Amino acid sequence: MSTEHATAKAAAHSKQDHGLSEKGLKAGSVGLIGAVVIGVSCIAPAYTLTAALGPTVSEVGVHLPAIFLVGFLPMLLVAFGYRELNNAMPDAGTSFTWASRAFGPWIGWMGGWGLIAATIIVLSNLAAVAVDFFYLMLAQLFGNPELADLTTNLPLNIATTLVFIALACWISYRGMETTKTVQYVLVAFQLLVLGWFAVAAFSHVANGTAFDATAIAPDWFNPFAVESFSAFAAGVSLSIFIYWGWDVTLTMNEETRNPEKTPGRAATVTVLVIVIIYMTVALSTLAFAGVGTEGLGAGNPENQGSIFAVLAGPVMGPFAILMSLAILSSSAASLQSTFVSPARTLLSMGHYKALPHKFGKISPSYKSPSYATIASAVAAAVFYVVTRTLSENALWDTITALGMMICFYYGITALACVWFFRAQAFSGAHSFFFKFLAPLLGGVILLVMFFKTAYDSMDPEYGSGSSVGGLGLVFILGMGVILLGAVLMLIMAKLRPEFFKGQVLTRGN
Numbered sequence: 001m002s003t004e005h006a007t008a009k010a011a012a013h014s015k016q017d018h019g020l021s022e023k024g025l026k027a028g029s030v031g032l033i034g035a036v037v038i039g040v041s042c043i044a045p046a047y048t049l050t051a052a053l054g055p056t057v058s059e060v061g062v063h064l065p066a067i068f069l070v071g072f073l074p075m076l077l078v079a080f081g082y083r084e085l086n087n088a089m090p091d092a093g094t095s096f097t098w099a100s101r102a103f104g105p106w107i108g109w110m111g112g113w114g115l116i117a118a119t120i121i122v123l124s125n126l127a128a129v130a131v132d133f134f135y136l137m138l139a140q141l142f143g144n145p146e147l148a149d150l151t152t153n154l155p156l157n158i159a160t161t162l163v164f165i166a167l168a169c170w171i172s173y174r175g176m177e178t179t180k181t182v183q184y185v186l187v188a189f190q191l192l193v194l195g196w197f198a199v200a201a202f203s204h205v206a207n208g209t210a211f212d213a214t215a216i217a218p219d220w221f222n223p224f225a226v227e228s229f230s231a232f233a234a235g236v237s238l239s240i241f242i243y244w245g246w247d248v249t250l251t252m253n254e255e256t257r258n259p260e261k262t263p264g265r266a267a268t269v270t271v272l273v274i275v276i277i278y279m280t281v282a283l284s285t286l287a288f289a290g291v292g293t294e295g296l297g298a299g300n301p302e303n304q305g306s307i308f309a310v311l312a313g314p315v316m317g318p319f320a321i322l323m324s325l326a327i328l329s330s331s332a333a334s335l336q337s338t339f340v341s342p343a344r345t346l347l348s349m350g351h352y353k354a355l356p357h358k359f360g361k362i363s364p365s366y367k368s369p370s371y372a373t374i375a376s377a378v379a380a381a382v383f384y385v386v387t388r389t390l391s392e393n394a395l396w397d398t399i400t401a402l403g404m405m406i407c408f409y410y411g412i413t414a415l416a417c418v419w420f421f422r423a424q425a426f427s428g429a430h431s432f433f434f435k436f437l438a439p440l441l442g443g444v445i446l447l448v449m450f451f452k453t454a455y456d457s458m459d460p461e462y463g464s465g466s467s468v469g470g471l472g473l474v475f476i477l478g479m480g481v482i483l484l485g486a487v488l489m490l491i492m493a494k495l496r497p498e499f500f501k502g503q504v505l506t507r508g509n
Helices: 003-020 032-045 045-088 095-103 105-142 145-152 155-172 176-207 229-243 262-287 306-336 340-351 369-390 393-421 431-457 473-495
Strands: none
Touching: 003 229, 032 176, 032 262, 032 306, 032 340, 045 105, 045 176, 045 229, 045 262, 045 306, 045 393, 045 431, 095 105, 095 340, 095 393, 105 145, 105 155, 105 306, 105 340, 105 369, 105 393, 105 473, 145 155, 155 176, 155 306, 155 369, 176 262, 176 306, 229 369, 229 393, 229 431, 262 306, 262 369, 306 340, 340 369, 393 431, 393 473, 431 473
16 A cells, blocks of 8 residues: 555544545645645735735834734734644634534534635625726726726726636636646746835835835834834734735645645745745835825825835836736735635535535536535625625725634634643643644634724724714624624524534534
């Protein structure tokens, strides 16, 4: 018997002991580098930075690097917990499966819902951003600024967004091999352009041609220098969003080589690669533009929608179109790779009888989640059409509410690690740190952020300033999505009681 066959057989036997089982996905189709590339793609550094740099600077000023590092800390601690859970139970359901085994079916179902809701909402936003930059790229390419305004034509915007969602769905449906090939090209390009931007910005500073040359100071890295706790909390909430997406490396665990080890390593490497990219670009932006509220300053409210759209020209000169292409490729790549998480979570929920059985279907040709991938695309498309038609504020406030859902399901999963391994927590230094202390700290930080954001978002001034009945729209949307999950869970408990009675996934370790 070959070593590979023996390992696969042992893993299958281990799964059966836990109540876990294979779903028919194509095993061994992704290695460590492929998993890291897809992880980086899902985080979408070019798209995320252009959207998050300005708002974060408006909250914390030059302490942006400190906030990026503070936001990185709970992500790394939670990633350690995810890695330990994956080593013990490599399963495509990740948060859903692990929380079900640790806390039982009800909390497990809600953990899975948090992941699905967050990713489907962000899918619609990624498609919208890709469309914006698609028309901006056409305007730059043909030297016709009016082409950029086509994105404000609602019927055309919706039609183009649906085409982007359909294309991303088609690539994801074709399985991890096609996904991986597309991602290598798109991720390499956006990282090359971000590197180019950083080098060019530092060159302007060195040559005395920067807009507001600002010397990098040690104080920038001091989180305690932030003026108020509210500004600190708002900054951390934004920085948690910019790291979100690395857990896609875990949802591919049934399709990776060495599924017990590779996904966890890929998650850790992805988070480390991203923090290096973010710190480099953040420092170059602050050094070139400063944090002033006028002109090209990073604190100018007019620049906060897309900082690179403003700075690319002054920093990169005639090559500024490359930044538009990078953000387009970043949002398009992330749109496609983000499909991986909800599709595989829905697949697992269907497989383990927490959703209708059709969600557990696998494409016989591509060995990918067939029904679940299409269902994710349809949900993202419907969500975009409804929110965009009702109000642009509703769409963007839902994105702001994303932070609550991210903290919700990451926090549940981190604490699931602590509880699942409670008997081993004090058996050695490795177990104490990686199975107990790290996920406990990470989970508590994120759940505190969840309740803090929920409380703050009750204020009608939070987000776009929209409100319903005196409550902020962000709070209503965030809590509304979580309550919708609870209602769907109660319906499924009537339709598929065996999962909710603990007969499918057993608790314990």
